[in-house]
Amino acid sequence: MLEIVNLEKWFGGIKAVDNVNLRVNENEIHAIIGPNGAGKTTLISQVAGELKADSGQIRFRNEDITSLRPAQRARKGLARSFQITSVMLPMTLLENVSIAVQNRKGHSFRFWKSALDDNELIDEAIQALRMVGLDDRAHRIANEVSHGEHRQLEIAMAIAMEPELLLLDEPTAGMGPEESTDLIKILQRVKGQKTILLIEHDMDAVFSLADQISVLVYGRIIATGTKEEIRANPEVQQAYLGEG
Numbered sequence: 569m570l571e572i573v574n575l576e577k578w579f580g581g582i583k584a585v586d587n588v589n590l591r592v593n594e595n596e597i598h599a600i601i602g603p604n605g606a607g608k609t610t611l612i613s614q615v616a617g618e619l620k621a622d623s624g625q626i627r628f629r630n631e632d633i634t635s636l637r638p639a640q641r642a643r644k645g646l647a648r649s650f651q652i653t654s655v656m657l658p659m660t661l662l663e664n665v666s667i668a669v670q671n672r673k674g675h676s677f678r679f680w681k682s683a684l685d686d687n688e689l690i691d692e693a694i695q696a697l698r699m700v701g702l703d704d705r706a707h708r709i710a711n712e713v714s715h716g717e718h719r720q721l722e723i724a725m726a727i728a729m730e731p732e733l734l735l736l737d738e739p740t741a742g743m744g745p746e747e748s749t750d751l752i753k754i755l756q757r758v759k760g761q762k763t764i765l766l767i768e769h770d771m772d773a774v775f776s777l778a779d780q781i782s783v784l785v786y787g788r789i790i791a792t793g794t795k796e797e798i799r800a801n802p803e804v805q806q807a808y809l810g811e812g
Contacts, residue, residue, distance in 0.1 A: 569592055569593060569594045569628065569629060569732065569733055569763050570590070570591070570592040570615070570626075570627070570628055570733055570763075570765065571590070571591050571592075571626075571627040571630075572588055572589060572590040572591075572615070572624070572625075572626055572627075573589055573624055573625040573626075573627070574587050574588075574589060574623065574624040574625065575587070575588040575589075575590075575611070575614060575621055575623070575624035575625070575626065576588075576621065576622050576623045576624050577607075577610055577611075577614060577619060577621060577622050577787075578622050583787050584607045584610040584787050585607050585610050585611050585614065585621075585787045586607075586786065586787035586788045587624075587788065588611060588624070588784075588787070588788070588789055589789070590782060590789065590792070592733070592763060592765055592780075593763070593779075593780075594763050595760055595761070595762070595763055596763060596764075596779040596780060597755075597759055597763075597764045597766055597777050597778050597779050597780075598764070598765055598766065598778065598779065598780045598781070598782065599766040599767070599768055599774045599777065599778035599780070599781045599782070600612070600765070600766070600767050600781075600782050600783075600784055601767075601768065601769070601771070601774055601781060601782075601783055601784070602783055602784035602785055603785065603807075606784040606785055606786065606787065607784055607786070607787040608737075608767045608784055609737055609738075609767065610787075611767075611784065612648070612735050612737050612765065612767050614626065615646070615735060615765065616638055616641065616646060616648045616735055617633075617636055617637055617638040617640070617641045617646075618638055621634055628641070628644055628645070628646065628733065629644075629645075629732070631644070642729065642731075644732075645730075645731050645732030645733060646731055646732070646733050646735060647726040647727075647729040647731035647733075647734055647735065648726065648734075648735040648736075648737065649719075649722045649723055649725075649726050649734075649735070649736050649737060649739060655710045655718055655721050655722055655725070656710060657709075657710045657711040658709065658710070658711060659709070659710055660706065660707050660708060660709055660710065661697060661702055661705055661706050661707070661708055661710055661713070661717075661721050661724075662690070662693055662694070662697065662706040662707060664710055664721055664725055665693040665696050665697055665721070665724050665725050665728050666689055666690065666693045667725070668693075668696075668725040668726070668728035668729050669689050669692045669693050669696075669728045670689065671729065672728065672729050672730060673689070692728065693706075693728060694706060696724040696725070696727045696728040697721075697724050699724065699727055699754070699757065699758065700720040700721070700723050700724045700727070700754050701720065701750070701754060702717060702720055702721060702724060705717065714747070715742055715743065715747070716743050716744070716747030716750065716751065719739055719740070719741075719742075719743065719747075719751060720750075720751065720754060722739075723736070723739065723751075723754070723755075727758070727762070731762070732762075732763060733762075733763045733764075733765065734758075734762050734763065734764045734765070735764075735765050736755075736764060736765070736766045736767065736768075737767045738767055738768060738769060739751060739755070739766070739768065739773075740752075740768065740769075740770045740773055741769075748770055748772070748773060751773075752772070752773050752776050752777065755773075755777055756776070756777065759777060766778065774795070775795045775799075778795060779794070780792060780793065780794065781793065781794070781795060781798045783798060783801075783804050783807070785807045790803050790804065790807060791803060791804050
């Protein structure tokens with residue numbers, strides 16, 4: 569579904585993404601791990617179109633999307649969540665997800681009173697909330713729920729876009745152990761239904777979810793494989809996971 573070929577990104581004299589080659593297959597969860605400053609968020613920002621590649625190519629379903637803007641990529645079927653939640657706090661969870669549904673359907677933005685009378689839109693928003701376990705909180709104001717529920721809401725908003733490829737950037741960031749466990753269970757329910765490119769620092773989440781793992785160090789991928797192969801790789805042990 570996604571192929572990255574010789575991708576590079578410079579920031580001044582620093583090469584943040586260094587000749588990266590990567591393939592993500594349909595309906596798999598492919599995790600990218602690496603130490604802080606490895607270039608993980610820079611890489612996913614290039615895939616999403618928020619950062620322009622200095623060289624290389626990004627192909628989505630065999631189409632070159634390297635020069636497309638983020639909105640154009642979204643229309644092709646890419647959706648992204650961020651390290652920092654981007655929900656609209658004064659609105660309800662249902663209203664937040666309804667915006668995503670409206671965006672996908674190409675509706676013009678209207679006052680919420682009329683938008684929330686659209687039964688088809690509301691049904692789809694509720695379905696997305698149900699997938700992440702938030703349907704019973706649909707009418708809660710986003711500012712009143714926990715950080716973990718904000719992360720769940722953001723994933724619901726991404727799912728509501730009906731993406732073919734879901735880009736998740738540190739979905740467990742800032743969560744406690746219980747919230748992380750809950751989010752892992754949610755993503756396990758989505759597993760096999762969506763293709764996901766996952767950047768994550770929580771190794772429990774990575775090893776619970778990922779079909780394939782790529783290890784990024786100083787902007788370069790040093791290994792790709794199953795969790796068993798990555799655990800056993802001496803270079804990975806030395807560079808990231810720690811020896812022993």
